[in-house]
Amino acid sequence: MTQSAALAQETQTLLAINNIEVVYDDVIQVLRGVSIDVPKGQIVTLLGPNGAGKSTTLKAISGLLKTEDGEVTRGDIHFVGERIDTASPERIVRNGLFQVMEGRRIVEDMTVIENLKLGAYTRRDSEVAADIEMVLDYFPRLRERTGLAGYLSGGEQQMLAIGRALMARPQMILLDEPSMGLSPLLVKEVFGIIEQINREQGITMLLVEQNANYALKVADYGYIMESGKIVLDGTRDELLANEDVKEFYLGGGNEERKSFKNLKSYKRRKRWL
């Protein structure tokens, strides 16, 4: 995507998160003023260490916080101009915003096909069968699995979760660690698919990833979150060039990659969780 085209699209913000704070259980504050913009048609990635609040951010967007006793106490979230931080999750999905939740969360006591059909729950058109074929083409392994989804291997479940999101044909997908537990070959494929559907179907994505190398390869823009705050953001190139990002997220940057074996001492960082 050229610089100017990106600029042109930036005016068309699909998802705008404006300074939100999130509290769990009335007492545990997790997000402390987070703002993220996702322009239409782009892939935006959100990076950060464990417990930073990435998943919480996604759940705040998709409205699923409420089911976990969480609450957006400040700020607002707009999707296609409509305010959604108070809307019900199903309404948000109907508006075209679909989340692939962390940890797969497929419906275990249904078959693969039934899971895929469920993904298309909000659709009314008749092309569901064709889309199932499309997903099975993306992930041929799933075709052979006729039993219950609960018996799939971890990676297979992850494929199913991504496939299910495609079935919804949303405007935008929130992906929470899609590459988790996938073999290197598949990781590559999945990111290929992500890029492909972004390009071909124009689906906007907000991608939470630990695999920063890949994430920054496909993303147009990135945010880095630590302890419930955005500490850094920039275009892909800006982030790739940043020394800290290189050191902490990409691994070594220009120098030779350090071996895991030779790290002699732990880096002691103070984290306020």
Next chain:
Amino acid sequence: MNFELLLQLVINGLIVGLLYGVVGMCFVLVYKSTQIVNFAQGEFLLVGAWVCWALLVYLELPFLVGFLLSLAFMAVFGVALQMIVLRPMIGEPIISVIMVTIGLSIFFQSLVKWIFGVAPANYPPIFETQSVSIFGLNIELAYLLSTVIALFIMVGFYLFFKHSKHGLAMRATAFNQQVAQSLGISVKQVFAMSWGIAATVSATAGVVIGMVNGVSDSLSVMGIKVFPAVILGGLDSIVGAIVGGIIIGVLENLAEFFDSQYFHLGNMYDIAPFYVLLLILWFKPYGLFGTRDIERI
């Protein structure tokens, strides 16, 4: 061996068992979509039967009109109940919700007693002939009709869960409400629908039993009576509920047969099904047709 008696008892068991099955299906429906075991099931029967009775006796409506009206009332009743009481409980621990249904059961039992009194009442005669004879056993006509209705309902349920989108949605909701919501399923709608259907179908059973035994507050016992049937068939199996119901029905009658003819232990009619239940569960921990939990790590 008194074969004639045995045959009659078995037929009796089959027919009563089918009725257990119908009530059992309502359990299954609610369970399948909400994971809740509805302890207020019996009260659905009770309320439905009394409402129909009131329509027939006070308003003197023809049976069919009164019956359909009471079904409509129960559909609204089920949905309203869900909206007022159970909706706030969405996402709360299942056991708390189950307790709420117990509360509902206490509430409605007293309410009905208050309104309609504690004395049992009879439906006005509806059919010309009260009973017909099958293999020498006289069976109430209402029962026979109910078996036909039961079969219809059963087939309907089966198709619903197997093929409609809503059936899938219900199953997904039961699996995990959060996941269902993330798929765009309105958990509220699913719940309202299943409670509405359950209340309506229960009312049908309530009216049938009311026609045979009279309406009284003890109709609600049916709610407990069908537990063994539902478990035997498998909590989440529509077919299982029917099969379980029939097994329990026949079992009760067989127990009565052997007890009265040979053992003379007393009370076997009520207790024997529970022994058999324990036995069957030992070998089939998820009932005859229930899906096993996925145990994987």
Next chain:
Amino acid sequence: MTDSILKVEHVSLAFGGVKALTDVSFEVPRGAVFSIIGPNGAGKTSMLNCISGRYRPQAGAIHFDGHDVTRLRPNDRADLGMGRTFQNLALFGHMSVLDNIMVGRHHLMKNNWLTGPLYWFSPAQKEELAHRREVEEIIDFLEISHVRKAVAGNLSYGLRKRVELARAMALKPKMILLDEPMAGMNLEEKEDMARYILDLNEEFGITVVMIEHDMGVVMDISHEVMVLDFGKKLISGDPDVVMADEHVKRAYLGLEDEQLQEAG
């Protein structure tokens, strides 16, 4: 021949029609870091489940530390010194982190439902505190002391993985089975985790059997790597040798040659 702590002999496992494992045999030398890699659905987790007793293989035998454990219940394997973590987190969600880890001490403790409740008047208190002390050491080692009292189910994914490791360590295992310990972690955290794994291997002398998809980690810290594909053992041996294998490259890594060299 080196002393092997785990011997898997001709293990086969099928679920209905799905053949998860077919005639897999391998040995894990005492004190090694042994990695199992392979595409998704290759049967890695199933293999671990057979070792730890969740699944019973239909054929074959498993020996652990001189005992034939093929038919043992999982809890008896814990007694023998086998600990593990899980791919899809399996913490006790409503318990505190501390209690989670204390459960790991279960088989090492003696107080029971009669003596435990008599807390002050029985050796129970002393025992509890003694084990608590050791658990605290593990907590310090894994740097999770700040969440010691937090409810495990509410922790973030990465922290939960670490608590799982702590729980497995609390068993005082001779061998520890790790199922994708680094999934869902960023580079920095992977480095930490690698450090912990190396330490528990080197300092505590615990044998590690690990499933991992991150090739960097696998290459760097394991002594031996085994590749599973479609339930069959493809190859095993020295990490460098395994990575150089054509099959592995194509079926699993999907790397072209230059990339592979770069990574190596």
Next chain:
Amino acid sequence: EDAVFVGHLADMSGPTAFVGKQYADGVRDAMAYINQNGGISGTRLEFETIDYAYKVPQAIASYKKWVARKEMVAMQGWGTADTEALIAFAAKDQLPVFSASYSAHLTDPQGLNPKTKKPAPYNFFYGASYSDTCRGLVQWAAEDWKAKGGEGKPKFTHIGANHPYPNAPKAACAEYAEELGFEVMPPVVISMKPGDFKAQCLSLKSSGTDYGYIGNLGSSVLSLVKSCNTVGTEIQFMANIWGGDRQVFEAAGDGIKDYIFPTMTPFWDDPAPGMSLVKAVSRVSDPSGEQRRPHHYIRGVCSVYYMKEAMEWAKANGGITGENIKAGMYARKDWVPAGLEGVCLPATWAADDHRGVSQVNIYKGNYNGGDILIEPVSQMTLERRADWLGF
């Protein structure tokens, strides 16, 4: 003192409310009426009615509250469960309990019968015990069998739930039936909750039962009658005291035929001299005087009036205390409370024998298309056999 307190436990909303409500109304109205008409020789009868819905813990709590706070001198109770739960407390507190639980084992105040587990020195009830009532019915059945010219041994079956209340007369009655030449069939169990009893009716039919004693009450009785009609049995049903009244006939409709049941009082429309007082009592809660109360109501009135007269005796002999009331109960023989002549049966309580009434009035009822016809068939008087005390 110008007031004494009497607690009143009632089940008006629980599982036995079917008859409990009516009995309780009788008790309540009678106590109120006594108050309106001079009380206990001038002493006011304070009382409180608690609907404990047949829940024992609540009964105990209420009892304790009354003893502790109201200095209760006597209690009007109700069911088997609560009466039995309170036996020990009543004995300790020396507080007479008048209940409607007619279990025979409450009639042995000193434990003279070796079968008696626990003497109940402070328990009284008005009426024949369940055992004695059943014996009376069996006596009648024997006569009836002869009168009908029945051949061979008639068959007798006890029908009822496997619960203390229906079971109470089971053994005693079976023993006596055997004595009278019945063939006693194994008991048939039907639950206290109504349901479909066709299976049990088929058993009854196949065993050829001639006389069936119904130990249950309320709607399960109706279910039984209906189911047996459908199946087509020819059993002569005999109900216990709670199993037969107008309500049962109204609810059962045409299915009910020649149904035999006992009473301890006349019916509302019977021309007994004492009925005017009963009707006056009834006006307490029904000023219009239109309600036609069932015999359970009248039995409640009797229960209160025996207590009242014992209290009067107590007042004249040292004050209204529990102990004195108990003594008052023993003071007379074959007595009927003043004003209730022809309503309450003459009763005698003695320190070693609390079988107050040993007479059973037996009635037969038919529905007759809505025109309920109830006619007396017999009157049985039972011996006071020593081996029947408390059994």
Next chain:
Amino acid sequence: MSSLAMRPCGDFRTSYKQDNTIFETGTIRALAVAFIALACSAPWVLDAYYLTLFIQISYLGIAALGLNILVGFTGQISLGHGAFFGFGAFASAWMNTQFNIPVVFCIPLAGFLTMGVGMMFGMPAARIKGLYLAIATLAAQFIIEDFFARAEWFSGGSAGSMAEPVSLFGFAFDTDESFYFIALFALVFMYLWGSNLMRSRDGRAFVAVRDHYLSAEIMGVKLNKYRLLSFGISSFYAGIGGALYAHYLGYVSAEGFTILMSVQFLAMVIIGGLGSVKGTLMGCVFMVLLPEVLEGGVGLMKQTEWGNIPQVVDGLAYLKEMAIGLVIILFLIFEPQGLAHRWQQIKNYWKCYPFAY
């Protein structure tokens, strides 16, 4: 199980022993001791009505704690607790009359006997889970109830069986005032026992089995042993509670130990808070006092003008029952996690006030 949030801000522990205590702070411990001391003086201050309520709370509360160990801690729903309670009552009375064992020993023995029976009926738990197990326990409820009515030798059949009062060194605890101390002692003892259980090895194993039985087994917990044991311990508590009930009343009748009682126990546990020892007691107090308070309300109504109209007075009984149902419903709608949870939140709020976050 204390959590960080439960401690007052600024309270730091210096030893593991302190950290492991069942009383979160010294103040709470002192309060607890003071409360017990105060409770000991109750018979001189309160009348029999209050005492009987307390005694009820104690025997029901003990049994309810047993149920919470089963349901709340081990995650196995039981609908047969009422029957086990009844079994304890009969067992104690039976041992006393049949073998002349002194009542003080009969009570714990009844606990163990009930434990045996509970484990027998808990055996399916090795294979059956969740609601299937719940219904299996429902079967236990009906089977045991039937046994009471049937087993003349054990329960006295329809005549019931009598139970001697507790006596120690020739002193009979046969009044409310004296029995109160037995009840108080039993309550405190059993609750301490329960609290300690939960912070020691087997208690943790129960919770582990509840939360994730597959991984618990891999962590070395014998699954079936603990599933069965929790049935055993829960019945043990039920048996003790039942035995106290028997010797308080002096008489046990086969009536009353019905499914309704089981449901009532379940209500106590859920309203109190699953998996909370304190909560169980709170739930029990709630369920015992609720009908009493409502009865009080009914009593007040009766004293007004309305009290003279029988129709209204009779309706009150139903209103009261409805109110019980309604209160349970409303309570759970607003406090689905139970009283213990609310208690916690109130404490959190005040402990950290004014720093709510």
